[in-house]
Amino acid sequence: MNISADEDSPERAGYRRSAGSPRGEARRRELLERVTEDLAANGLVDFSLRRAARAAGATHKVLLYHFDGVDDLLVQAVVRLRERRIGKALDAATEGSVRRSLGEWVRAVWPILVGEEARVLDQAIGLAMYDSERYAALGREASQQYLPTLLSVCPQHWSDRRKLEVAEMVLATLRGFLVDARTSGDTAGVAAGFEALVRALDREEAADE
Known part of the structure; x- marks a missing residue:
């Protein structure tokens, strides 16, 4: 590239x-x-x-x-693409008036994450890994953009540390699924892993009950 x-x-x-x-x-x-x-x-x-x-x-x-x-232009354009993706994900996840659990939220946004803009954003992460000295901002900005949204959908009564732990886990896991789907084509394996993530999030919330 x-x-x-x-x-x-x-x-x-x-x-x-x-x-x-x-x-x-x-x-x-x-x-x-x-x-x-x-x-x-x-x-x-x-x-x-x-x-x-x-x-x-x-x-x-x-x-x-x-x-x-x-x-600079490339980083700003990638940031703009991520803003679009986050906006679409929030629209999908907030459809209706019932509060979604974390697992339901992740399930609602997943089709957006693997949508038409996924290829370009996956390339951006790959570029940051390939030449971290020149393109570190592409990876760093991704976390800075996605984490606030993930933190905001965690249960409000959780501690800040717990919210961060779960948000980081979701971000890293979904990013891994996206890379795996793009590089291996193993859609069945990604789907199985995704279901396991949703169950783990359901258990995390159920622990409060």
């Missing part, structure tokens, strides 16, 4: 980033949305500043005005 930095960078080209004015911020969001759409459709393979510029309908120099190079 190759992410090209191209020959231009903010330092070499002498461009400055958008100063954060309302107009500049609106333009930055517009560009980011277009690049995010391209990433969702075409994945991370051969992602480059020039490819991003074509997707955004702008020049690479315009992108360098608003972003700190190709890596």
Whole structure:
């Protein structure tokens, strides 16, 4: 998997980033949305500043005005994809007025996690593992984005430590299932493991009763 930095960078080209004015911020969001759409459709393979510029309908120099190079743009686009995924998961999990158990919540969001954007986000984690020095933010940001949601759906009377332990377990286990599904194609094995996770969460909550 190759992410090209191209020959231009903010330092070499002498461009400055958008100063954060309302107009500049609106333009930055517009560009980011277009690049995010391209990433969702075409994945991370051969992602480059020039490819991003074509997707955004702008020049690479315009992108360098608003972003700190190709890596910054890639991380922000992946973060945006995760935001979409989390939003969809929350919508699915909060459908109806009855509070879901942890196991029910995980079951409700699983189809979203393995949905159309899963391939790109799995690639992002793989890239963070492949070149941790350059792309550590892709993995670090994933935990920072997902953990608050997982903590929020834990029973409110649990201690902060218990919430964190269970949230970390769910995050790590689901991430493992996603990687396994993507790399091995063993859908039956992943499904069996998923059911075991749901039962474990049910037992965790039942321990309070």
